[in-house]
Amino acid sequence: MTDRPLNLLAGLPPPGTPDEEIRTLLARPGLRIERIVSTGQASPPGFWYDQPQDEWVLVLAGAARLRLDGEPADRVLGPGDHLLIPAHRRHRVAWTSPEAPTVWLAVHLGPDQASTVAVSPS
Amino acid sequence: MTDRPLNLLAGLPPPGTPDEEIRTLLARPGLRIERIVSTGQASPPGFWYDQPQDEWVLVLAGAARLRLDGEPADRVLGPGDHLLIPAHRRHRVAWTSPEAPTVWLAVHLGPDQASTVAVSPS
Numbered sequence: 001m002t003d004r005p006l007n008l009l010a011g012l013p014p015p016g017t018p019d020e021e022i023r024t025l026l027a028r029p030g031l032r033i034e035r036i037v038s039t040g041q042a043s044p045p046g047f048w049y050d051q052p053q054d055e056w057v058l059v060l061a062g063a064a065r066l067r068l069d070g071e072p073a074d075r076v077l078g079p080g081d082h083l084l085i086p087a088h089r090r091h092r093v094a095w096t097s098p099e100a101p102t103v104w105l106a107v108h109l110g111p112d113q114a115s116t117v118a119v120s121p122s
Numbered sequence: 123m124t125d126r127p128l129n130l131l132a133g134l135p136p137p138g139t140p141d142e143e144i145r146t147l148l149a150r151p152g153l154r155i156e157r158i159v160s161t162g163q164a165s166p167p168g169f170w171y172d173q174p175q176d177e178w179v180l181v182l183a184g185a186a187r188l189r190l191d192g193e194p195a196d197r198v199l200g201p202g203d204h205l206l207i208p209a210h211r212r213h214r215v216a217w218t219s220p221e222a223p224t225v226w227l228a229v230h231l232g233p234d235q236a237s238t239v240a241v242s243p244s
Contacts, residue, residue, distance in 0.1 A: 004197065008203075008204060025178075031152075080130040081127075083127060105180070105227075
């Protein structure tokens, strides 16, 4: 029970919190693991992430829709869903549930990860 | 919906399956992400893992008890619980639930990760 880290499904911000909450869980050269909690945010219309590094994401709780540039529809994501977003694969968060927090695990890969930028309220 | 990867909470082996199931989700130089599903297994009495690399683990579902060498009690782990097991920190899986599958996400860090060795039935 010593030095027990925060449970990733606990201490979540309530629905309606204006900004996403981003917490670094582990940072190493070439790797950063984050918990991201969305509370209804989405990427602004027309905004696309274009990241210099690969990112592997896993939804732990909640519900989200992610659009990858070039795909005909959003990916509908729930707990247990994961995907690799290759570097420079443009993507946007189309929607996150306003009802309950959406908890993401994000693993940023590569030599020089930029920090995740919290998306604005939709 | 293209190339959608397996949901990590789906397709689980049933309770009583003799061996742990280990699936590599992502492998890169210096990194390997695995899903491990335990169905009641535990480390044999007196057995300790002693790994040359750091490992970060997160429980996604189920229930487990992990003992780190030198700690006075098992760590009781459930969904959302995570910890870093530093290289050469001896540890053993004291128990996993026989009732429902325990799903672990394991991130192996470092230049030369050995594959996870499935533990034997308890």
